[in-house]
Amino acid sequence: MPAMMKAAIFVEPGRIEIDDKPIPEIGPNDALMRVTTTTICGTDIHILKGEYPVERGLTIGHEPVGIIEKLGANVQGYQEGQRVIAGAICPSFTSYGCQDGCSSQDGGHHSHGYKPMGGWRFGNTIDGAQAEYLLVPDAQANLSPVPDGLTDEQVLMCPDIMSTGFAGAEAGGIKIGDTVVVFAQGPIGLCATAGARLRGAGMIIAVDGVDERLTMAKQMGADVTLDFRKVDVVDEVLKLTGGRGVDVAIEALGLQQTFESALRVLKPGGTLSSLGVYSENLTIPLGAFCAGLGDHKIITSLCPGGKERMRRLMSIIAAGRLDLGPMVTHRFALENIVDAYDLFSHQRDGVLKVALEVS
Amino acid sequence: MPAMMKAAIFVEPGRIEIDDKPIPEIGPNDALMRVTTTTICGTDIHILKGEYPVERGLTIGHEPVGIIEKLGANVQGYQEGQRVIAGAICPSFTSYGCQDGCSSQDGGHHSHGYKPMGGWRFGNTIDGAQAEYLLVPDAQANLSPVPDGLTDEQVLMCPDIMSTGFAGAEAGGIKIGDTVVVFAQGPIGLCATAGARLRGAGMIIAVDGVDERLTMAKQMGADVTLDFRKVDVVDEVLKLTGGRGVDVAIEALGLQQTFESALRVLKPGGTLSSLGVYSENLTIPLGAFCAGLGDHKIITSLCPGGKERMRRLMSIIAAGRLDLGPMVTHRFALENIVDAYDLFSHQRDGVLKVALEVS
Amino acid sequence: MPAMMKAAIFVEPGRIEIDDKPIPEIGPNDALMRVTTTTICGTDIHILKGEYPVERGLTIGHEPVGIIEKLGANVQGYQEGQRVIAGAICPSFTSYGCQDGCSSQDGGHHSHGYKPMGGWRFGNTIDGAQAEYLLVPDAQANLSPVPDGLTDEQVLMCPDIMSTGFAGAEAGGIKIGDTVVVFAQGPIGLCATAGARLRGAGMIIAVDGVDERLTMAKQMGADVTLDFRKVDVVDEVLKLTGGRGVDVAIEALGLQQTFESALRVLKPGGTLSSLGVYSENLTIPLGAFCAGLGDHKIITSLCPGGKERMRRLMSIIAAGRLDLGPMVTHRFALENIVDAYDLFSHQRDGVLKVALEVS
Amino acid sequence: MPAMMKAAIFVEPGRIEIDDKPIPEIGPNDALMRVTTTTICGTDIHILKGEYPVERGLTIGHEPVGIIEKLGANVQGYQEGQRVIAGAICPSFTSYGCQDGCSSQDGGHHSHGYKPMGGWRFGNTIDGAQAEYLLVPDAQANLSPVPDGLTDEQVLMCPDIMSTGFAGAEAGGIKIGDTVVVFAQGPIGLCATAGARLRGAGMIIAVDGVDERLTMAKQMGADVTLDFRKVDVVDEVLKLTGGRGVDVAIEALGLQQTFESALRVLKPGGTLSSLGVYSENLTIPLGAFCAGLGDHKIITSLCPGGKERMRRLMSIIAAGRLDLGPMVTHRFALENIVDAYDLFSHQRDGVLKVALEVS
Incomplete structure (x- = not known):
């Protein structure tokens, strides 16, 4: 029996709820991230309302901060236990579209180039980040180590916002x-x-x-x-x-x-x-x-992703150029995510962004 | 009494006709061009139909090929008698807009920058090229010598098309x-x-x-x-x-x-x-x-103008990269311009561009 | 007899001195600026030492802050009495080189394009700014009004540094x-x-x-x-x-x-x-x-000039993004310019930039 | 016992010779290409002369045209038997350097970015193309199908020259x-x-x-x-x-x-x-x-690589814009490569490029 985890899944329009799911098995080019902090995006509200269609049962969320739990056999230069983020857009970087300078538009392996928004996979075409564990595909291209001294909340906006x-x-x-x-x-x-x-x-x-x-x-x-x-x-x-x-x-x-x-x-x-x-x-x-x-x-412009983008954004925060901390106005535990969605979707209480504390 | 010339003027919607006008007096930064060949543009048809408003009595046309008749006192490096063209867009190059990389958007001297389409003056805000003589303002910036060996028709498309x-x-x-x-x-x-x-x-x-x-x-x-x-x-x-x-x-x-x-x-x-x-x-x-x-x-994009642009385009023709000659499908004398407008506006007889032979 | 002014002229290698010169007569495209503040540049030290050759008797200096004293007939959109600066590089903006995107490389009217450093005229090929009055050529392209509320010293670095x-x-x-x-x-x-x-x-x-x-x-x-x-x-x-x-x-x-x-x-x-x-x-x-x-x-890169460049730089200062005031470490009256050159050329006393107060 | 193939290896300065080598075993992200045509580059002559150091026994060559013999488990969208080329520069596209817009400078997985010329692997850091078979690493990013109707020689210049x-x-x-x-x-x-x-x-x-x-x-x-x-x-x-x-x-x-x-x-x-x-x-x-x-x-500039680059170059040839065929002045069978090196290194007989016919 596989080990299980908590994950926020799309049940049906109007319902995103916590459920149990197996912890993902990874392939040679993947990594398994233990999520420590994540958040909810405006796009997730569109999903919640059924305005942007995703498969029922999909784990939602595309803004992961966490720790490397396990590395695929081909992923080099990282260590298990390392603190990392991955971009909301998580491209393969091998496709025609990516090589042509538009990584956001392809995460797939199309022989003819471009898949609109193809780089957006988390919480869209594969399971997302509002969960205890996250499978990061093409990990070599997408895992970006968090510089020493930066907290989860300081880098929580990097993946997307x-x-x-x-x-x-x-x-x-x-x-x-x-x-x-x-x-x-x-x-x-x-x-x-x-x-x-x-x-x-x-x-x-x-x-x-x-x-x-x-x-x-x-x-x-x-x-x-x-x-x-x-x-x-x-x-x-x-x-x-x-x-x-x-x-x-x-x-x-x-x-x-x-x-x-x-x-x-x-x-x-x-x-x-x-x-x-x-x-x-x-x-x-x-x-x-x-x-x-x-x-x-x-x-x-669609959100640029990839580890180099994440590295650059985190370097801006590390250099003290910008403090996005004040944008985190509310904090919830993952298990209370339904409340978080409720607050965020109704823009109550002056909410800008919520931090979901996972583990 | 000033010397007179023939010019095609906008009389009223539906009527562009040849009339007599004084040959322009030039200022220190201007040049007087004796037009040898010009043409009619789709935009001129909008003017003819009254769809694009210009002042009554204005000389129409913005695609001049000709000979320098007279140079203003400040215009250097040219000779009278020299064959030249000027762009349909004829900017000052001194304004904020021009210096900011968008010369088409300013031909004026505005303290705050940009005048939409301000670089388009011929046959729009000043007398144009469908005439025996044309005053070229800011001549230092706009007169571009025709390379030896190129005919009027070979360079007739450079100013605009x-x-x-x-x-x-x-x-x-x-x-x-x-x-x-x-x-x-x-x-x-x-x-x-x-x-x-x-x-x-x-x-x-x-x-x-x-x-x-x-x-x-x-x-x-x-x-x-x-x-x-x-x-x-x-x-x-x-x-x-x-x-x-x-x-x-x-x-x-x-x-x-x-x-x-x-x-x-x-x-x-x-x-x-x-x-x-x-x-x-x-x-x-x-x-x-x-x-x-x-x-x-x-x-x-609005048509780029200025002498450097014209120089580059003519160099392409001089190098034999492109022959736009075949696009001139019909020829008229300036005095028959009404017929030319008639043919061109009704796109009869497979017309692409007409050459107006002036002098 | 023409009205006279004080000016710092290059006498011979090792000697830049104050002398009397006629206040310049302006042409239709020029402006006469009454200089209020200027400064000395490292390049001026090369001139002083004879390492960069200029004509004997030339007025030195290329960083003018002042007031419009008189406008040429063709210069529009400015008023006499207005506070302005002009760039160290003061291009015509009409030449092939300027229109080709490299205004610093041409201030002249060459039929074939580019004059190395041609945009640098003040204190190089024409009289410069270390004087009571300065003739600004191609004034329409080069005079840039100082925003309200900024002092001379706040904008003194804009023309060059x-x-x-x-x-x-x-x-x-x-x-x-x-x-x-x-x-x-x-x-x-x-x-x-x-x-x-x-x-x-x-x-x-x-x-x-x-x-x-x-x-x-x-x-x-x-x-x-x-x-x-x-x-x-x-x-x-x-x-x-x-x-x-x-x-x-x-x-x-x-x-x-x-x-x-x-x-x-x-x-x-x-x-x-x-x-x-x-x-x-x-x-x-x-x-x-x-x-x-x-x-x-x-x-x-050679220093970019022109009024749009100056406008942008001053807007940065006006917006409070940067305060270059601390770089002015010493102040001299124009008549004491020999002392200023002495201090600056020997980099004594922690000097970064001197302000020359003219009038 | 592994299946064997012929390959041109660097023996010592002055000697590149045909030898027997095992056909490479591929991993999940690799492909095995059966080389049909390849060529010799000026860089190979530097290797031959010992001016550019490579490991003894390395197979030389970086300009492969061939047929997919075998695909790694993770390589999608290709078929065995398909005609393909790969660039001389064969990057991972996952590194910081690649994602930062300079794919030639990294083929590795460095945590800190850029490896000079890191994208050049064939015949430099791994076995090259002057052989019957070639292992193409990061095949998903580097295999580019040859358009129908183009011969080997027509696309032979694409990988490098x-x-x-x-x-x-x-x-x-x-x-x-x-x-x-x-x-x-x-x-x-x-x-x-x-x-x-x-x-x-x-x-x-x-x-x-x-x-x-x-x-x-x-x-x-x-x-x-x-x-x-x-x-x-x-x-x-x-x-x-x-x-x-x-x-x-x-x-x-x-x-x-x-x-x-x-x-x-x-x-x-x-x-x-x-x-x-x-x-x-x-x-x-x-x-x-x-x-x-x-x-x-x-x-x-170092030669750009990757499948999108190759696709673009071949599209130029397919569109008939350019015929590089005349640059192939001589042809040799792979087994006669020593003669080919001799001719090419001495630039005898008006040689521009040689085609090495492999299989």
């Missing part, structure tokens, strides 16, 4: 002195704000409608915050830039309105860096788009 | 071996096809619904042509790429359908390079856009 | 989490350190042999400082990076030894960003260069 | 209309010439001292050829460019003289793309380097 938010700043091609606006200051938007700061932006404008988030935005590096409940954001951004528009607008929510506002405040020649997950067709307004003659760029 | 079409290939970031599809094979699409070939694309797929244009597309470098009247283009492109999608899709028409098809055939991580001038809001279909998670890029 | 140092970080292509070493912490090296910090480097290592400079390096953003008098810098950097080498090494001195050390600590695939002005042939050691198979990049 | 030569053009950042000079027209230089043509260069100048190579250079896309025995190449290139210098100079030999000439003909702001393998320290002449102020780039 920090990597995604930073990707928004990076894809925007921010140059020194750029003016940047970030629409929405949830966890990803906050990290985009921090990323814009790290890339050398001049004025950074953060937009949201929740007081705590606007306050946190200042802490993450925003110079100006705009509350969309109180001002016309497009007017205000144009005023702040003397009519010039922003160099880079980052969308971090996934709605027509924020997408459209991002385009309306963009200078000719500017970049709209989109991070949001949309749920409807989008409309590009003709005027804001200069009828196609504005030298605009619209760029979407 | 070739620069725009090539920009589509350049903005697509084509890498060696990329698969590229170009939607619409009018003059700009044909130059985009040629540009994709010049940048080292592997398979190039050209789409149109006019036989002559599909034939010309092969001549410009397409490997495969698709007639949208006969096949489902999206299906066919996916089949041709083994389901992988294209690396770069170039839109060269300006319609929802071509924009949308371009997105539907794009691989995750691919680039939609848009050249078309749209006349309505655009819709981004959610699925083709991977809900924002496909690492897609949508990039629009 | 900050622009050059930042260019070192930018040319290095620093990515988030890169490890960067900066060799030499004079004014330019300190700004390179600050620039690396602004671009999101992880560990930043600063190297020098002067205590005050190492202390200042920490203030500018270095995580680790190495004193080459006390440690073997190459060994130490390799140790700090676990044998991996740095992603980017910035050379900010101009000696064989620092250039060579920069190469020796560079990872395969890394970039050596060189800012130093060398005075002898350089040797590339075969081993450190992996015999040409290391995927290394060696990139040199 | 074409990939390296093209990398020289790519690293040069060639833009449409650039003037490019390529120093030395051996196999790699010829492919650099072809690559420059594919990227849209304007005038391409090829330099060599062998008539057949200059003739072949024209066939590969050069517009002008210069024979260094007859003209002063630096003078001539400057004359051809009107004194402007070239945008990109590609060094494809590995000597001080070609490196230095490349720098001397480079425009300010230009790029020296270096492919040569040097055997001595290099000297950068101060003047040609503008004392470090010329905005120059010096970029070295």
Whole structure:
């Protein structure tokens, strides 16, 4: 009889619950991670609600911090007992898509290249991180040791939120002195704000409608915050830039309105860096788009993964450039995950991110 | 009494006619060009129809080939009598926008940066090239000598069509071996096809619904042509790429359908390079856009201008890399420009581009 | 009789002195700036010593902060009395070289492109900034208004030192989490350190042999400082990076030894960003260069100029990202410039930069 | 007793000979390729002469074309019997270095990143391709199917020569209309010439001292050829460019003289793309380097590998863009490899590349 573990599984729309599952058996290229801390992502809420379909019985979660329990025969340069993380996006790095510079778009072995979102496996196509143990496939490419002195919570945002938010700043091609606006200051938007700061932006404008988030935005590096409940954001951004528009607008929510506002405040020649997950067709307004003659760029980014990405993000935290600790507003034991989902999905009590303490 | 010249002016919607106008007086930073050959652009048809508003009495046209008649006091390194061209986009190169890498977006002297399409002045905000003489502002930045041995018709596409079409290939970031599809094979699409070939694309797929244009597309470098009247283009492109999608899709028409098809055939991580001038809001279909998670890029480009751009394009023709001569299908004297507009606007007789012989 | 002004002129090797000169007459594209504050650059010391040849009688200096006294007829969007700076590199922006993306390499009107260092005119090919008045050529492209609330000293580094140092970080292509070493912490090296910090480097290592400079390096953003008098810098950097080498090494001195050390600590695939002005042939050691198979990049940068560059740098200061005030260690009136040169050239008294107060 | 095969092994300096070796046993991530055609590289001559040290008994060669004989258990999406190639550089794609964008610099599993030339394993750190069978490690990342209709000889240059030569053009950042000079027209230089043509260069100048190579250079896309025995190449290139210098100079030999000439003909702001393998320290002449102020780039490239790279190169050949067939000047059976080495190392009989027919 196999050894068993606790895991949070998708039962049916509306129900994610703790259940017993066998501890995974690993193959030669895998590793088994004992999860110590994990968290819940906005995407998991879509899964919970049945808006993003996954197989029933799948373990949910894609943000693992833990300890190497066991290494496959081909995985070298690591030790059992080592503290590691793995990215939410966990690519093979061997596919055509990965070798072509887009690792997020392939985790498979397709003879013809690209699988949309193929790098996202945990809690999507294979069992995820909201469990006591996690099988990490292609471990050689994905296990990234946690630098000494960093706590689980300090690196808990690296696998997804920090990597995604930073990707928004990076894809925007921010140059020194750029003016940047970030629409929405949830966890990803906050990290985009921090990323814009790290890339050398001049004025950074953060937009949201929740007081705590606007306050946190200042802490993450925003110079100006705009509350969309109180001002016309497009007017205000144009005023702040003397009519010039922003160099880079980052969308971090996934709605027509924020997408459209991002385009309306963009200078000719500017970049709209989109991070949001949309749920409807989008409309590009003709005027804001200069009828196609504005030298605009619209760029979407899926969270970059892989051990080198994780190493870089953790080095930023180790160097003291950024403290994402304050974004962990609540803590739960894994066995109380149903409460955690309830709090997080209803955005109660000023929640930004929860830490799930596993073992 | 000033010396007079013939010029094609916008009288009112539906009427562009030859009239007499004074030969322009030039300032210290200007040059006076005696136009020898020019042409009509699709944009001029929008002006003719009143769809793009310009001042009544304005001389139309933005594709000048000619001879320097007179140089302003500050313009150095040129001689009167020299054969030159100037770009359709004729920027100052002194503004914030120009210095920030987007010369097309500013021809003015704005203290705050960017004027949408500000670099487009000829036949838009100042008198244009369908005339015997043309005032070239910021001449030091915009006059580009024609290499010995090249005829007017050989360089007639450089100011706009070739620069725009090539920009589509350049903005697509084509890498060696990329698969590229170009939607619409009018003059700009044909130059985009040629540009994709010049940048080292592997398979190039050209789409149109006019036989002559599909034939010309092969001549410009397409490997495969698709007639949208006969096949489902999206299906066919996916089949041709083994389901992988294209690396770069170039839109060269300006319609929802071509924009949308371009997105539907794009691989995750691919680039939609848009050249078309749209006349309505655009819709981004959610699925083709991977809900924002496909690492897609949508990039629009306005025709690059300036003397260095013109120099480079003419060097391609001088080196024998590309012969755009076959695109000139009809010839008219300037005084018969009304006939030329009539032919071109109704796309009669397989017309691609007309040459207007001025003097 | 023309109105006269005080100016620091190059008399002969070893002698830069204050003399009387006529206030410049301006042409239609020029502006006359009344200089309020300027400074002395290391390059000026080379001129003083006769190591870099300039015409006798030339006014020296290329770092002007001042007030618009008079505008040429063609210069628009500015007002007399406005506080402005201009870059040390003051390009025309109309030449082939400028339009080709390398504005520093051309300030002239060459029919064939590029003039090495052609954008450097002040105190090199035309009269410079160590004077009561300065003629700014191509003023439309080069005058950049000082944001309200910033003092002369706060923006005094923008024209050269900050622009050059930042260019070192930018040319290095620093990515988030890169490890960067900066060799030499004079004014330019300190700004390179600050620039690396602004671009999101992880560990930043600063190297020098002067205590005050190492202390200042920490203030500018270095995580680790190495004193080459006390440690073997190459060994130490390799140790700090676990044998991996740095992603980017910035050379900010101009000696064989620092250039060579920069190469020796560079990872395969890394970039050596060189800012130093060398005075002898350089040797590339075969081993450190992996015999040409290391995927290394060696990139040199001349100070970027133009009003947009200046605007961006000042926006960084206005946003409070960086305070270069502490780098001004000494102040002199223009008439005492001989003393200032004496102090600065002998690097006495911990001098980093002097402010010359003109009017 | 294991099955045996013929292989060309390094016996001692001066001796590479055919010997019997066991056919390799493969692991779960490997593939066994039956080699059908391979070739000899200039690097192999360095090994032969003892100038580049390898272990005695090692099988030499890194340019395999063949058929899949056997697949490891984890290798998916291929079939036994399939025609494939693998790159000379055969990286793991899982290491920090690979994930950081420099796959050539790591084929190992180092915890700290980069191993210089670590991606080069065949005939360097593991047995190579001049044998009847070849073990391909990390096969999932490195096996690339040959498109139908292409012969062995048509794809024989892909693994190394074409990939390296093209990398020289790519690293040069060639833009449409650039003037490019390529120093030395051996196999790699010829492919650099072809690559420059594919990227849209304007005038391409090829330099060599062998008539057949200059003739072949024209066939590969050069517009002008210069024979260094007859003209002063630096003078001539400057004359051809009107004194402007070239945008990109590609060094494809590995000597001080070609490196230095490349720098001397480079425009300010230009790029020296270096492919040569040097055997001595290099000297950068101060003047040609503008004392470090010329905005120059010096970029070295090691041959890119991986299945996506191979796929792209073969797609260029399949599309008929380039025919490298004429570069195969001689053919030998594997058992006559000593004669082939003799011919190739002495560059007798106009040899460019030899094809070794294995089975």
